[in-house]
Amino acid sequence: MTATVSFTIDSPLGPRTTTAAYERKGAGEPLLLLHGIGHHLQAWHPVIDLLAAEYDVIAVDLPGFGASEPLPEGVPYSLDTVAPALGALCTALGVERPHVAGNSLGGLLALEMGRSNLVRSITALSPAGFWTEGERRYAFAALLAMRAGARTLPLPAVHRLARSAAGRAALTGTIYARPSRRSPEAVVAETLALRHATGFEDTLAAGGSVRFTDDVPGLPVTIAWGTRDRLLLRRQGVRAKHTLPGARLVRLPGCGHVPMSDDPALVARVVLDTARSAAVPVG
Secondary structure, three states, X not given: OOEEEEEEEXXXXXXXXXXXXXXXXXXXXXXXXXXXXXXXXXXXXXXXXXXXXXXXXXXXXXXXXXXXXXXXXXOOOOHHHHHXXXXXXXXXXOOOOOEEEEEOHHHHHHHHHHHOOOOOEEEEEOOOOOOOXXXXXXXXXXXXXXXXXXXXXXXXXXXXHHOOHHHHHHHHOOOOOOHHHOOHHHHHHHHHHHHOOOOHHHHHHHHOOOOOOOOOOOOOEEEEEEOOOOOOOOHHHHHHHHHOOOOEEEEEOOOOOOHHHHOHHHHHHHHHHXXXXXXXXXX
């Protein structure tokens, strides 16, 4: 069941209060799950039960996405604002230095949280920020096209498309290698999440100049990339490995940009292996 929590964030305008939606399940060490741009926490539903068998799993809607409020007016959707905000969210939930797994934008935020010493392990699934300028432009164009489609399609058309495998591929084939595995209800919900994402444009604008160039030493880090990722091409994983030489680079065979639905068991195993390794000294 989705709940909400209000918390104070630091911003260039001073302290501001915002509210985020989250789901929490399981027990043990905390594990924070972060979705990508235009998505919502339900992207993690295929793996939550597998992860919650060992961890206190907290899946959140990022600010301006899903059921979370947008950031307060004038507060930028930049890495150095959103990553500390997620740290403040964890504090409000009584969590200190969780493990974190993130996809796309969420993977970039997970790495930034690690750089800021806010987490104890990082699993980044197709993280943003390791692109060339051409690759970034291609990805942003694809995202804008998806956003335009989600905003212009009449709701009855969305429901009709979601009922067929071909329609689900048309709506979500950019991010899933196996869109037919998504239920019609899930496809409708994520299309509406993309349509109503108040933080989409500001997040995309803030990401235009983002490159992740720092190592995150002293933490277990896994970079995982779907072999069928059509949005952020898998060669970006090699760049990520050069940037984070101590990280483990993992291929996700047959998976697309959002791999949690394409192969839940494999994604859960990658996340669990990374979190478990935090108990073993790194170095």
